[in-house]
Amino acid sequence: MVPSRQRRLRVAGRLLVWLAGLLMPTLALAHPLQAGLEAALAHYRRLAADPAVQAAWNEPLPPLGARKLVPGKPWAGLPILVRRLAALGDLSPAIPPPARYEGELVAAVTAFQKRHGLETDGVIGKDTLAALNVPPARRLRQIELNLERLHQLPFAPRHLLVNVPEFVLRAYAGNEEKLRMKIIVGSARNKTPTPLFVEEMRYLEFRPYWNVPPSIARKELVPRLRRDPAHFVAEDFEFHDGHGGAITTLTEENLDAVLRGRLHLRQRPGPKNALGGIKFAFPNHDNIYMHHTPAVRLFAKARRDFSHGCIRVEEPVALARFVLNDDPSWDEPRILEAMQSGQTRIVKLPEPVPVIIVYLTAVADDPGKVSFFPDIYGLDALE
Structure with missing residues (x-):
């Protein structure tokens, strides 16, 4: 991504806080994700200050010897790998270094991959090796940066939080997460990033052009x-x-x-349409919206930045139910019917739902387990 586009996204992230204050004047002080990240901050402070943990990162893991390390193969880096995964909590400290990469160590690497937004195949390749070489002190800085973003972000009792580098949408009612789903966002490779902003979702469009x-x-x-x-x-x-x-x-x-x-x-509307059967509209200067998609196979990917900027949602019916405030007249069968047949139709929401598009590369839903995600747009590097 070109630096000027990165700068615009960074500035947009800062303006997001100001816009949120304008759009949502009666806001709580903290986002529900904040407590978990604060616990992770304290945990990583302890890790970064522990000499025994620091020692596990004093030297880099050795080269793989091949393009990747698959289960069943020997590797000179296994003793260091065991120490690092044990320090991070992905592997029991009681597990000794094996002669080959197998068993519980493969399971621990798979858990590590899941926490770092990587393909969860248990195979150590270039991306997994790079993530394993990041020391706790750098992760600590990443947590601090993302916690600062969360601290500044107000939220309404009901809202949608779109986390771009995680490729996840969460729906909240009060402090409770009501819905979570995979999403597809703007491509970093093609330089079509999803912009960061706050707007209000106002209507749905069934069978859109x-x-x-x-x-x-x-x-x-x-x-x-x-x-x-x-x-x-x-x-x-x-x-x-x-x-x-x-x-x-x-x-x-x-x-x-x-x-x-x-x-x-x-x-035209129909099974070929790129927007699928439903569009979720929150009018904005960038003409960004959420929508269904016929290309559902892409949701199986770990990295999901494939769009031109708009946000594709994995569970459009569940999202429609939420933003329609679980209106009994719009149950699942009726939503599916509206998506699959009939004419193009616009349905106004009973009340606007704030949509907050954020850039969090560290999230801790569980206070004891923090997840890190690749800095796909290079925004962490600019801070």
């Missing part, structure tokens, strides 16, 4: 349609003029009109 943003049309879709004209019909695209008129014929003239801004591309 996907109005292709001009940047995506220009850089991706128009070139694709010129290479593969059949894609236009196969994926249910059409042109529209912004005044209700739809054109279902693909021509070079119409593609040129899209590039000049006279026409726009959109995808």
Whole structure:
């Protein structure tokens, strides 16, 4: 990601606090995630000050010898690995270093991977090795940085918290977490990050059209349609003029009109639609929203930054139930019916729900277990 974009996201994170104060004037003092991270802070302070723990990081783990270490293989780094995992609480201190990488040590590495947002395959590769080499003193600084972000963040009794580097959405009612689900966020690799802000979700749109943003049309879709004209019909695209008129014929003239801004591309509602069956709208300057997606296979990935900035949700029906305040007239069968059949329909929420998009690379739901996540947008490095 380019430095200027990183700086904009960092500034956005600071403005988020100010915006939250404007949007949510009757706010509590602390977020429910704060207590767990404060306990983790105290724990890592002890680790960072313990000479025996420090000694486990005095020398780096040796090279793997191959691209990765798989179960059943020997490795010169096993004694150091055992000491580190025991110090971090992922492995019992009573476990002696084995001759080969196997058994409880593989299980401990898998637990470590889960806490660090890595693929939980028990295989030690480049990313897992890098995370294992981070000493507690650096993790302590990471906790301090994220706790500072949480301390400054007010919250409303009912709100949605979108944590970008964790790829997780949480829904809160008071101090209680009511819902948690996987999400997909803006891509760091393609330099389309999800911006950080606070806005209010105001309505749902069932069976939405996907109005292709001009940047995506220009850089991706128009070139694709010129290479593969059949894609236009196969994926249910059409042109529209912004005044209700739809054109279902693909021509070079119409593609040129899209590039000049006279026409726009959109995808009709249905099983091919990129937004799936439902869109969650919280109007903002960046035109970011949450939505369902037909590409559900991507939720199985550990790292889930694949979008152009919008937020794809794994459990759209559960999220709809929450933001509709569990309205009995909008039960699961009715929501599914609205997503799968009928016309495009906008449903106003009974009351706006604040959406807080944050950047926390350290989270402790359980006071005894802190999770760290890769700094995908490079924001921790700027602090």
